[in-house]
Every structure is written in structure tokens, then in C-alpha cells.
Amino acid sequence: MHEAMTSTTTVDYQRTDGATLRLTFAEPERALRGGLIVLHEGHGVTDGVLLLVTSLAGEGWLTVTPHLEPDAELTQQDLLDATDITLEWLVDRGVDADLRGVVGFDLGGTAALVVASHRKLGAAVSVGGQAVAELPRLLEIAGRVTSPWLGMYGDAGDAAGEAEVERLRDAAAAAKVATNVVRYPGANHRFDADPGAAQEAWQRTLDWFDAHLR
Template identity: 85%
Template sequence: MTSTTTLDHQRTDGRAVRLTFAEPEGARRGGLIVLHEGDGVTDGVLLLVKSLAGEGWLAVTPHLERDADLTQQDLLDATDRALEWLLDRGVEADLLGVVGFDLGGTAALLVASRRKLGAAVSVGGQAVAELPRLLEIAGQVTSPWLGMYGDAGDADGEATVEQLREAASTAKVATNVVHYPGANHRFDADPEAAQEAWQRTLDWFDAHLR
């Protein structure tokens, strides 16, 4: 499996942002931004970055401040910095996507509603006070968006996911919301659900980034 590299990317405004990325070994299909979980750039995040590179994508994760209270603007700024870096690396604008899980899943939905990208994927998600409620933004997505959610055995989980699906269906771009009964928000307790979610993620990018 390909390795990752971490660097401090100097922005045009003179500020630097820390990025970790992995390059595909063969032909490059496009660029994907990975929005990480609340615990930062963990081993799981690095594995996701490397796995996406193994599928042909230039994958990059911007390092978010773990000790700060993240705002919508913080997440959008981090995404914009990663987008700038991908464009500088020669990735075409219509071959750019974003994927996130856990807190990053919520962040990916926010990005999909505020930025026009080729595709976006949310795997699970936990809302935080600074972010808008999922139901309020699902119908506003401007990037084709796939959301996959477990319920960790919560009896109200299926109803909540159905509400999210209905909200997303009003968007003017392609959306799909998938419910995995019994899976937790990170899918790490259900290998079968995790494998299916991974394949759905790859298929979504295949369908929309071309």
C-alpha cells in the first residue's frame, strides 16, 4: 500500500496549513479531500487516505485543530485550502470530491451544501453545536451527495435517517441516503456494513467524477 506524506502547505496569503496526502502509484483519476474524525488524523484516517490512493485518487486530509471549537467557517476554510492544493497539483476542477466520517461525515455534508464539487460522501456523522442540523442542510446540497448512517441500535435511528433521506431528495443534485441498522456512527463495529459502505463510496465517486 502507498505511503503518506505530511507537509506544511504555504498558502498564497502567507499562511501555512498542514496536509497529509497519498499519491496513487498509477494513473491519477482525480482528487479527494478526506475530512477526519474528531480525534484528528488517526491511524484510521491514514488508512482511508492510503486506501483511496490505492484506488487511483490523490487523497489529502487537512489537519483541523483538535482543541478548538470548530465552526462552519473553520471546516470550509480547511476544505478550501485542500482544494487549492489539489488544483495546484493539476487536478481538474470537475474531478474533485470530499469524503468524511464521524465528525467529518457531518463536515462533508456541510461542504456539499456550501461548495460545488463533483461528489461528496458522508459516512456516519455527529452533529456539534457550531454546525447546522443535518436536516436543515441536506436539501441544500449543491454537490452530488451520498450519506450512509448507522443507528447503533437506537430505535429512533431509522426514522431519523428516513427524514434525512426525504430532506435530501428535495435537492437539485443527485443524492442517496442509506441506513445500516445496528451499525455505529463510525461503522467499525460492523465489518460487513463497513465493507458495503466502502464499496458504495467508491461507486459514488466512479459515477460522478469522470
């Protein structure tokens, strides 16, 4: 990750229809390569989310995270509305449509897949939690992604988890855009127990955006 910590700025962005959304963003110090939206996990905009925002900005992306209500029952429409407002903000900042991507970790990983299957973005990445209850829903939407999507999942070291991730890969393969599902044997859903897996997932994330946002 980029050593120099870029600072973040928080704004209340008002749309033309009067709706406002709090956004926290970090700007790259060099030429702008595009814009990335970070979808945070259930606990809101944590230090981990801010580190991700600044690290991605350090790689040359204008990176922004919308403040979604922590632990609230976010509907799919709430999520898409917040993403749409954030996409508008990126356009206001001069980011072209094909240079916009979305990335999410944990619950945000599921959110990123939802966005990737409902919006046409340049690229999307999910570093996902292993939640068996969610998998049927993920399988339903993975085959409908309209944005090139990379999903990375730990299998929690058991055969059931392994089979689930393989089913997700098969479902995503039916999509009309580029997809890749990577399984990390034994990694937990947060990837924090395995620094090697976490580092490789970070590199794969950067490579996916490099390949598709150009």
C-alpha cells in the same frame, strides 16, 4: 481495501495570502483519476484516517487530509477555509474542478455534508455518526447540497434512529443534485462493530466517486 500500503507525505502548504495549512497526502501509483479530500474526525489525523488516505490513493485518487485542530471548536468557516485551501492545493497538483471530491467519517461525515452544501464539488460522501442533537442542523443543510452527496448512517438499532435517517433522506431528496441516503440497520456510528456494513459502505463510497468524478 488495497493491500499495498502507499506512503503518506506531510507538507505545510502556503497560500498566496500567506496562510498555511498542514496537509497529509498519498499519491496513486497509477494514472490519476482525480483528487479526494478526507475530513477527519475529532481526534485529528489518526492511524484510521491515514489508512483511509492510503486506501483511496490505492484506488487511483490523489488523497489528502487537512490537519484541523483536534477537539477544537471548529467553526463552519474554519472548516470551509481549510477545505478551500486543500482544494487549491489539488488544483496546483493538476486536479480539475469536476474531479474533486470530499469524504468524511464520524464527525468528518457531518463536515463533508457541510462542505457539500456550501461548495460545488464533483461528489461528496458522509459516513456519519448518529448524533441526535446534530440532526436538526443536518436536516436544514441536506436539502441545500450543491455537490452530489451520498450519506451512510447506522441507526443504532432503534426506531428513533431509523426515523431520523429516513427524515434525512427526505430532506436530501429536495436538493437539485443527486443524493442518496443509506441506512444500515443496527450499525453503530463508527461501523466498526459490523465489518459487513463497513465493507459495503466502502464499496458504495468507491462507486459514488466512480459515478460522479469523471
